[in-house]
Amino acid sequence: MLRFEHVSLSYGSQKIIDDISFSIEEGQMVVLIGPSGCGKTTTLKMINRLIEPSQGKIYLNDEDITKKDKVDLRRHIGYVIQQIGLFPNMTVAQNICVVPTLLKYSKEECDRIVHELLEMVNLPYEQYAHKYPSEMSGGQQQRIGILRALAASPPIVLMDEPFSALDPMTRRSLQQEVRSLQQKLKKTFVFVTHDMEEALDLADVIVFMDRGKIVQMAPPEEMLAHPASGQIQDFLGKFIHSSSTRTLTAADFMRTGIYAVSATKGINECISKMQRHNVDTLIVVDDKAAYQGTVSIADIRLTGHVVKSIEPLIRCNTPTVQTTDNAKDCFEQLISSGANYLVVLDEEKRVQGIITKTSMASAMAEQLWG
Amino acid sequence: MGIHDLPHALAVHLFFTLSSVVIGLVLGVTLGILLSRKPKLSNVVLPILSVFNTVPGIVFIGLLLLIWGMEAITVLVALGIYATFPILKNTYAGLISVNPQYIEAAKGCGMSQTQQLFRVELPLALPTIIGGLRMSTVYTVSWAVLASMIGQGGLGEFIYAGISANDNGLILLGAIPAAVLAFVLGSLVDLLQTYTVPKGLRKRGSTK
Incomplete structure (x- = not known):
């Protein structure tokens, strides 16, 4: 030309x-x-x-x-x-x-x-x-x-x-x-x-x-x-x-310092933890710190009087991702699943953090404006 | 000499004025365009012209009289040249002050030199050129008084006759119509300004 x-x-x-x-x-x-x-x-x-x-x-x-x-x-x-x-x-x-x-x-x-x-x-x-x-x-x-x-x-x-x-x-x-x-x-x-x-x-x-x-x-x-x-x-x-040079992963977008409870903990202890941290679900791990699922305040309210520990109330419906997963995929999963957050796990299934809409937005803002 | 001579004198005066202004317009615009194409030449020519411009009209008519004698042509050439100066200067100034962005855009659009001149530069310089025309017209009305000096008539007849006869009435009979004529012609040029200047330029009335 x-x-x-x-x-x-x-x-x-x-x-x-x-x-x-x-x-x-x-x-x-x-x-x-x-x-x-x-x-x-x-x-x-x-x-x-x-x-x-x-x-x-x-x-x-x-x-x-x-x-x-x-x-x-x-x-x-x-x-x-x-x-x-x-x-x-x-x-x-x-x-x-x-x-x-x-x-x-x-x-x-x-x-x-x-x-x-x-x-x-x-x-x-x-x-x-x-x-x-x-x-x-x-x-x-x-x-x-x-x-x-x-x-x-x-x-x-x-x-x-x-x-x-x-x-x-x-x-x-x-x-x-x-x-x-x-x-x-x-x-x-x-x-x-x-x-x-x-x-x-x-x-x-x-x-x-x-x-x-x-x-x-x-x-x-x-x-x-x-x-x-x-x-x-x-x-x-x-x-x-900027983002075009390096692929962002779930690890870049997650919030760390997540408090997890053991599956053997009692109902009352969990309720007071939820109140203290102002959350309505807790992440449950086993004694090797591997992810088990989540427990929610709604379930405790519903069935709390028949069980002593939270173990029977654990649900596995919260989506999980790996730390190395592509951030864009995580974003899409978070939006499409309708879940409040994604749980980020490492190779040994240990909880590393969670991705919420807020953590996603602040990580994106950081990428965009530094 | 009396008031019954006024219409004829006025007609002669108007004839000298208009003919000279037309000569001045043609010469002034043409030379102005040529000089604006040759900035180096203009740096020499324009100062020389300014010097000539300062030669009193009466001296110049006297000089031409030696060549052509007491003829109408002497008056027309002298007044025509004087009428050229303001128009030439304003044409030149108007053209060189056209903002270079328009010249670049015109070139970039593929206008030839002539198209660039007629479609962009002259329309943009028009308010300034007409300003020159106005000046020229008003000046020429007063210079045309000199025509009577070499027996070519016009309103100057009354003035010279009045001076030699010490008759103030006669002087005013020449001076007042001359002043009115200058005012009327100047207003006509202003009207021309309103109608010929492109609409987009009228608000600001400049070439910037």
């Missing part, structure tokens, strides 16, 4: 881009990232020839882009910029149809495109088509900016830090929209950002650049698992230890 071959750019003795070669496949979302001044935006702008390389060749669908007419090339490449750049003298509809108009589409065709695209981002035509950019919020403006880039259905769309001027909430929702648009339309996207979270969220492939060179080009999972340099590791920062 897109191929860079030994592309360099220098101003005087300063090398902005230093011999980069890479290729992008059709339908991929490729994110260029790196510290400021690494050449990511320059690389992007070379694709639509806003900047010309001093050496090397760039091929779009196996055609050398320098062989094509600049203006015509750009009409077939979508372009979204950070400052949005909607033309203030044109309405939303006119802005969306800038490229179709340049390509001399009919009026009806332009109108159809505007209807279709506005619908896609849930901005009602009647309400928005005839507004001017100055009458809209930044987030809405950038939505239109993206639609303008898509209007003439270019096979490739370039985005230069499109969301960095927006507030975090708007940014999130636009990221999701771009992701779903990209999956729906199956277009190739080249996206420049300095925000690693954005890159990890959106990218099929991340291209990490520094001082005009590509340091690493890899899918997000691979970059997280094997960052090629300390600098990338720094950029990945908090994400590197």
Whole structure:
């Protein structure tokens, strides 16, 4: 789809881009990232020839882009910029149809495109088509900016830090929209950002650049698992230890320090323990500390007057899991079984802890926010 | 010379004013566009033009008189050149102050240089250009008084006649219609501003 071959750019003795070669496949979302001044935006702008390389060749669908007419090339490449750049003298509809108009589409065709695209981002035509950019919020403006880039259905769309001027909430929702648009339309996207979270969220492939060179080009999972340099590791920062690198197990989610009673204990002792710990069930173990089951206050109330010890009242209906079980499976079991908790056992059937909804939520929160 | 000469004098004055402003508009906008494409050249040309702008109109008409004599063309060329200055300056200023994001977006969308100019830059610079046109129109009404100096008529006739005859009434007969004319034409340009400036720009009325 897109191929860079030994592309360099220098101003005087300063090398902005230093011999980069890479290729992008059709339908991929490729994110260029790196510290400021690494050449990511320059690389992007070379694709639509806003900047010309001093050496090397760039091929779009196996055609050398320098062989094509600049203006015509750009009409077939979508372009979204950070400052949005909607033309203030044109309405939303006119802005969306800038490229179709340049390509001399009919009026009806332009109108159809505007209807279709506005619908896609849930901005009602009647309400928005005839507004001017100055009458809209930044987030809405950038939505239109993206639609303008898509209007003439270019096979490739370039985005230069499109969301960095927006507030975090708007940014999130636009990221999701771009992701779903990209999956729906199956277009190739080249996206420049300095925000690693954005890159990890959106990218099929991340291209990490520094001082005009590509340091690493890899899918997000691979970059997280094997960052090629300390600098990338720094950029990945908090994400590197996140859930995608290590599988969480039941042991990570359980609450420990659980009080268990022996099966030979008397009824009254159990009742007072329950009261003291403010619980309505107790975990019962045998004399080797192996799990036997649970006993509940309801059962004690019902039959307590005929038995002395809790042994006959032990039930085994509480689900159990192993400490090494996958946390996600435990989560599903907890939700689907309707039980209040899961008992976590080790290989010798000894009770290690329990997983409650609360312990699950706090463990997840810890994974998410550290 | 009396009030019955007023309609004719006014018509001549209006003719000189409008013709000169049209010349100025064409020249000013064209040169303004050309200069805005060549920033380096503009750094040389614009200061020179400013110097010429300070030459009094009376001196300039005098110079042209030596070339063309007491003809209408002398007045039209002199006034036309004077009318050019404000329009040229504002066209240039309006075009170079168009926010670069719009230029980049226009280029990125695949507009040619000409399309970029006519679809984006000129509409965005229009409020500033019309501001120049207004200035030019009002100035030209007053400079057209000089036409009578070389016997080409206009409201200046009354003023010069009044001065030489020491007749204040006659002076006012020229000065008041000239002032009214400047006011009316200026208002017409303001009206033009309201109707031609793209809707999306009106609220803020600037090119920022």
